[in-house]
Amino acid sequence: MTEDIRLAFAHPSERAEASSQTPYDRISLRDYIVEVEIGAFQQERGTLQRVRFNVVVEVLPLTGPIDDDVDRILSYDKVTEAIGVELHAERINLLETLAARVAERILLEPQAERVFVRIEKLDRGPFALGVEIVRARDGLDLAGQDHVEAPHPRVVYLSNGAIEAPHLTGWIDQLAAMDAPLIICVGASDMPAVQADNALAQRRIDLLAIEQNGWRLAAKDRRCMVVGTRTELDWAMKNDQICVWAPSKIVLDAVDGPSASPRDAVSLVAWFAEDISAMELLVVGAPEPVTPIPVRALSVDVVNLS
Numbered sequence: 001m002t003e004d005i006r007l008a009f010a011h012p013s014e015r016a017e018a019s020s021q022t023p024y025d026r027i028s029l030r031d032y033i034v035e036v037e038i039g040a041f042q043q044e045r046g047t048l049q050r051v052r053f054n055v056v057v058e059v060l061p062l063t064g065p066i067d068d069d070v071d072r073i074l075s076y077d078k079v080t081e082a083i084g085v086e087l088h089a090e091r092i093n094l095l096e097t098l099a100a101r102v103a104e105r106i107l108l109e110p111q112a113e114r115v116f117v118r119i120e121k122l123d124r125g126p127f128a129l130g131v132e133i134v135r136a137r138d139g140l141d142l143a144g145q146d147h148v149e150a151p152h153p154r155v156v157y158l159s160n161g162a163i164e165a166p167h168l169t170g171w172i173d174q175l176a177a178m179d180a181p182l183i184i185c186v187g188a189s190d191m192p193a194v195q196a197d198n199a200l201a202q203r204r205i206d207l208l209a210i211e212q213n214g215w216r217l218a219a220k221d222r223r224c225m226v227v228g229t230r231t232e233l234d235w236a237m238k239n240d241q242i243c244v245w246a247p248s249k250i251v252l253d254a255v256d257g258p259s260a261s262p263r264d265a266v267s268l269v270a271w272f273a274e275d276i277s278a279m280e281l282l283v284v285g286a287p288e289p290v291t292p293i294p295v296r297a298l299s300v301d302v303v304n305l306s
Helices: 003-008 012-019 076-089 095-106 168-177 199-218 230-238 248-253 265-275
Strands: 025-036 049-059 112-121 129-136 154-158 182-186 224-227 242-245 280-284 295-298
Touching: 012 025, 012 049, 012 112, 012 129, 025 076, 049 076, 049 095, 076 095, 095 112, 095 129, 154 168, 154 265, 168 182, 168 242, 182 199, 182 265, 199 224, 199 242, 199 248, 224 230, 230 242, 248 265, 265 280
Parallel strands: 154 182, 154 280, 182 242, 224 242, 280 295
Antiparallel strands: 025 049, 049 112, 112 129
8 A cells, every 4th residue: 555545544633744844733533423414315314324523623833831721722622513513504415515614614713724624424335435625724715704794684475465466566676675685485376286195295395386486476576586595595695686585405404494384384484584593574465473583464455565
């Protein structure tokens, strides 16, 4: 076995030492195993599998006496905390995505200079499937990431009656002029829903029915863009794009998903509004849901939404 091949499968701590040109100190987390739902394949949904983390963080040597002061060093807890935060933020399909997010979160710590992250799935066969990445502080734009506040949108639920209202365009004009990013949500259309014998299949069908109705709404006003991922939502909210929420991905990927059925669209939207930290939930043409988010419920006959 050549040295390159040996190092390719060596522990990240050995790889860090071999590739370092700076006298870094290193802290490491070895063989940290958690059970999590992760994966892009259908058979990986609804099933926990073991995932092993090996992480090495390189830090500049401390100057002066340490004085046995934990506040002067990068605690191991920060490494396991970074893993836990990213695993609980949302359901993730790719190990590459998880590794990058864990690395970037660790590099938010002021002591961290470079981080090696290796993640392996242990239950996909009689072997380990994994990915390893290296990220350095000077290779990432981390300025301000630890204190930038996410936008707080106004979430608006429109009933089918509201979608067909003659003053729909006027409502969108008013909402677009208000002081927050706008996300519009709908339920399924009034057409009879397709029925399936399997509960998981039915849930997907019901979510897709909502998305079909969202496209119907978007076709009525070109300012509206159907959006289904958090990345797209974040971009849209920062760029004044009006969104129509397509719920399938966010609902199915949620670690703590909604208890409401997609057929109870108002409750589903209330869960989404809370999950995305909305400043307000405006419900037009439907009963007011129970939620800690501030709610206004208005009739379809109302012309002025302010």
